[in-house]
Amino acid sequence: MKHLKLVLAIAMITLVASCKKGNTASSVAKSETQKDANGFSYQTVANDPTGLRLYTLDNGLKVYLSKNTDEPKIQTYIAVRAGSNYDPKQSTGLAHYLEHMVFKGTDKIGTVNWETEKKYLDTISNLYEKHRAEKNPDNKLAIYKEIDRVSLAASNFSVANEYDKMSSSLGATGTNAYTWFEQTVYTNKIPANELDKFLKLESERFGQVVLRLFHTELEAVFEEFNRGQDSDGRKRYAAMLKGLFPNHPYGQQTTIGTAEHLKNPSMVDIHNYFDKYYVPNNMAVVLVGDLDFDATISKVNESFGKLEKKEVKHPELPKEEMITSVVENEVFGPTSESISIAYRTGGVKTEDEKLVTLADMILANGNAGLMDLNLNQKQLVQYAGSSPTFLNDYGYHVLSGAPKEGQSLDELKELLLEQIEKLKKGEFEDWMIDAVINDLKKSQLKQYESSTAVADAYVNAFIHDENWEDKVKFLDDLKKITKQELVDFANSFYKDNYVVTYKRKGVDENIVKVQNPGITPVNLNRGSNSEFIEAFNSIQSEALKPVYVDYASAIKKTKTDSGITVSYIENETNDLFDMNIIFDMGSDNDKKLDLAVGYLEYLGTEKYSNEQLKKEFYKLGVEYYVNTGNEKTYIGLSGLKENLPKGLELLEHLLDNAVADQEAYEKYVQSIAKGRQNTKTNKGSILRRGLLNYAKYGENSSFRNIISVSELNKINPEELVALAKDLKNYKQRMFYYGKDIDNAVSALNASHKVNAQLKDYPEAMTFEEKETGGNVYFVDFDMVQSEMMFLAKGEPFKAENMAASTLFNTYFGGGLSSIVFQEIRESKSLAYSAWSSYSTAREKDDANYVMAYIGTQANKMPEAVDAMMGLMNDMPESEAQFNAAKESTLKKIAAQRINKSSIFWNYERLQKLGISEDNREAMYNAIKDMTLADLREFFNKNIKGEDYNVMVIGNKKDVDLKALNKLGKVQEMDIDHLFNYEKSEDVKM
Structure with a gap:
């Protein structure tokens, strides 16, 4: 499997592949200017x-348009060329906080009486200036209380989340935004028929900013700040940047800002930042999807063309001196140890971008890079990888790793640096550069089938002020680089000029504790509307009709000579294929199966060593995987269509001829044991895997059905190889997505030889879902926030409930305009993240579940729990909000297209629920006729009064255990017991 860094590298390269064509970039790419039917000039690249x-x-606004008709949707981005780099020194975090406030509306959106509301907001702004200037803590507190009082009064004239209500009413998905060093980007994916309304809404939103509901949103940002303090990865990253950039804002100003600046905001500074940078000649509108070019640009011009152009001058940022010696720093936290080694590079549009991109892929490409083969495959480390990032002024190339058991971070560092030395000595085959470039092209073909990925590439090009012609030619430029040129560059570039950051286990002495300010809940005015939303809702869009899948005709079938059924769907987009051999058995049938297929990753044959196999696959542009879940096992092969026969032959050779390796197995067991140790330090795994499974199943679950390390040590690896080889002797079926099914079947007939009579699967273990209620499972963990989940077992799955549950989730618990989000975050500022859902079972005989989540400061937890439980027992009702949720749900279904390989995998999911047809049609028709009374009935029957098991992770010193006792019997869980690990897992053989 590819490392995440490869995806990131491709995103930075931004040479993308066609959504409808399989061709690749050409060296004759040249820009030319043309005019459309309406006289608008535009640039294209041959x-x-x-x-x-x-x-x-x-007015200077850049508009990026591209067509993709896979679905009747448009991926939209509105990008501003300004981020945390330009935060005033006294107001770090400003750009990010402004991003939050842009969702709060304008003098038309989100208000019922702007003239009156504005007076209150002006007062609040003045109070914040006084608050910032005041040094006496008691006086500051008094001013804050006055801010809280005036804010409550101002909320009488505001309407919370009007923007979100309108975007949701379009059927939009992915409504969000992000801020980084040089950009702030606002995202939506909309049904194509809603473009007019979208442009009306967005052009109004970016015409001005109104800082309403300011202090409640500031608390949400504080919660986000706390989440950052609980992320050791973020802390390591921040320390790395600080070492790389001792002067530049890249290292001196975090996007989230400092706690001191967040506590002392200036609404004046925020307004000034918006007025300076949120201007059309510093912005871009990116639209990729099912659109008409000529009509779309006319509509964009009519809406965004009205924004006033202003002179924009970006500040001159500090320059950095050369790094001439190794810079060391360290951070502490509860998670497992890791290390990063970072080299500062030139920025985008420099030769460094090309050479470092190529060097990075030689080092680690997930298959045959120096790190992949010398460190990961030989299991000399727990993990090693690399990734480049290129920004406007500078960039950085990061080598990162996690140590295996008994290995120091310094030993790991030396192993990483040894791979740099191999690069400098040219210790890689001559064919690697061509293979790397082909790998990038192949990955782009696959990744950029989506309109979202294409739009991302355009955003990157805009933010970095890149000529698109250069991006189209990028990989061709890489092809011109010779091995000797790369080696010469490596020798001149990779010296003792790096920043090494040690992430060590330990107490972080720099944690900032944030007090609960005791905010008075503001009024949401859920039943009120601005004049803008009334007019907006009256605009009629041409209806978009849903399209349903006839699975029986969409999924075609044939058979191999051995009688194995091959389901297939043609890939009409490009020349990539994806083949899966599916066994309907997994670790529930044999818990050694997962161990066996994982062991294959490190084995070779009599003909090929493991390293040679990896190289052979990489040369072909083909990848394989063997994966076991609880219920299924997959043997997968994907890549370039023309190399399918050779790739399958190579895979079958491995499956038939793998040779056990005792040393590799010993290291494999050590890696499993170390991975378990690391899992115990990950709060996400503890909550969402350990605690959730325990709350659902108790002692007896698939999750806890594992082989102990002491048992692993006793297993003969020959047994595992035999088990992996025996897979082919079991009943199986196949799915092929690609072109030329006849060629694929011919390859299977030639290489995939199986017995005439295939074996039935071993009987699977069954695990009973326990009744919920009265239990609080608590894990003590060193963290600033506390996180908790609520779980109630519902009635068994019923297909007829899926419509109501989908509508309920939209209205009540999911998204920015849902009841839960509004009440807990918007009104009461009790959490950064809060949601609730009615979760549909995965199997037809399983139960549905009611679930809820809160992530908040420990000192807010009792209030947050009361708020959540109040909602779960008494659903607030708003006819207008219900109608908006209903409209949104229907539009999402109407715009959804299940196509390509998703047709097969969706059908697989439905089959597990006992459904053979596209059930969206029944859901759509049912939702059309639903009323608020129907939703109330669903709530009263399935949500209200449920008995919950509660899962909590937090710092025992901060969590109010007495308050938790009100929810049930508090049981402090031992993490080893939770995961069913041995108390002292011995990783030595």
Whole structure:
């Protein structure tokens, strides 16, 4: 499998593949200017596989348009060329907080009486300036209480989440935003028929900013700040940047800002930042999807063309001196140890970008890179990888790793640096550069089938002010680099000029404790509407009709000579294929099966060593995997269609001829044991895997059905190899997505030889879902926030409930305009994240579940729990909000298209529920006729009064255990017991 870094690298490269064509970039790519039917000028690039039309409006706004008709949707981004780099020194975190506030509306959106509300907001702004200037703590507190009082009065004239209500009413998904060093980007994916309303809404939103509901949202940002303090990965990253950039904002100003600045905000500074940078000649509108070019640019011009152009001058940022010696730093936290080694590079549009990109892929490409083969495959470390990042002024190339048991971080560091030395000595085959570039092209073909990925590439190009022609030619430029040129660059670039950051286990002495300010809940005015939303809702869009899948005709079938059924769907997009051999058995049938297929990763044959196998697959542009879950096992092969026969032959050779390796097995067991140790330090795994499974099943679950390390040590690896080889002797079926099914079947007939009579599966273990209620499972963990989940077992799965549960989740517990989010975050500022859902079973005989989540400061937990439990027992009702949720749900179904390989995998999911047809049609028709009374009935029957098991992770010193006792019997869980690990897992053989 590829490392995540490969995806990130491709995103930075931004040479994308066509959504409808399989061609790749050409060296003759040249820009040219054309005019459309309406007289708008636009730029294109010859041989651009993305089909970009780049417009510049009279007011300077850049508009990136590209067509993709896979679904009737448009991925939208509105990008601003300004981020945390430009935060005033006294107001770090400003750009990010402004991002939050842009969702709060304007003088037309989110208000019922702007003239009156504005007076209160002006007063609040003045009070914040006084609060910032005041040094006496008691006086500051008094001013804050006055801010709280005036804010409550101001909320009488505001309407919370009007923007979110309108975007939701479009059927939009992915409504969000993000801020980084050089950008703030606002995201939505909308049904194509809602473009007019979307543009009306967004052009109004970006015309001005109104800082309403300011202090409650500031608390949400504080909760986000706390989440960062609980992330050791973020802390290591911040320390790395600080070492790389001792002067530049990249290392000196975090995007979230400092606690001191968050405590002392200036609404004046925020307004000034918006007025300075949120101007059309510093912004881009990116639209990729099912659109008409000429009509779309006319609509964008009509809406966003009205924004006023202003002179924009970005500040001159500090320059960095050369790093001439190793810089060391360290951070502490409860998670497992790790290390990063970072080299500062040039930024985008420099030669460094090309050379470092190539060097990085030689080092680690997830298959045959120096790190992959020398460290990961030989199991000399727990993990090793690398990743480059290129920004406007500088970039950085990061080598990272996690140590295996008994290995020091310094030993790990030396192993990572040894791979740099091999690069400098040219210790890689001559064919690697071509293979790397082909790998990048192949990955782009696959990744950029989606309109979202294409839009991401355009955003990156805009933010970095890159000429799209250069991006189209990027990989061709890489092809011109010779091995000797790369080696020469490595020798001149990779010296003792790096920043090494040690992430050690221990107490972080720099944690900032944040007090609960005791905010008075503001009024949401859920039943009120602004004049803007009334007019907005009156606009009629052409209806979009849902399209359903006839699975029987969409999934075609044939058979191999051995009689194995091959389901297939043709890939009409490009020349990539994906083949899966499916066994309907997994670790529930034999818990050694997962161990056996994992062991294959480190084995070779009499003909090929493990390293040679990896290289052979990489040369072909083909990847394989063997994966076992609880219920199924998959043997997968994917890559370039023309190399399917050779790739399958190589995979079958491995499956038939794998040779056990005792040393590899010993290291494999050590890696499993170390992985378990690391899992125990990950709060996400503890809550969402350990605690959740225990709350659902208790002692007896698939999750806890594992082989202990002491048992692993006793297993003969020959037994595992035999088990892996025996897989082919069991009943199986196949799925192929690609072109030329006849060629695929021919390859299977030639290479996939099986017995005439295939074996039945071993009987699977069954695990009973326990009744919920009266239990609080608590894990003590060193963290700033506390996180908790609520779980109630519902009635068994019924297909007829899926419509109501889908609508309920939209209305009540999911999204920015849901009841739960509004009440707990928007009104009461009790959590950064809060949601609730009615969760549908995965199997037809399983139960549905009611679930809820809160992530908050420990000192807010009792209030947050009361708020959540109040909602779960008495659903607030709003006819207008219900109608908006209903409209949103229907539009999402109407715009959804299940296509390509998703057809097969969706059918697999439905089959497990006992459904053979596309059930969205029944759901759509049922939701159309639903009323608020129907939703109330669903709530009263399935949600209200449920008995919950509660899962909590937090710092015992901060969590109010007495308050938790009100929810049930508090049981402090031992993490080893939770995961069913041995108390002292011995990782030595």
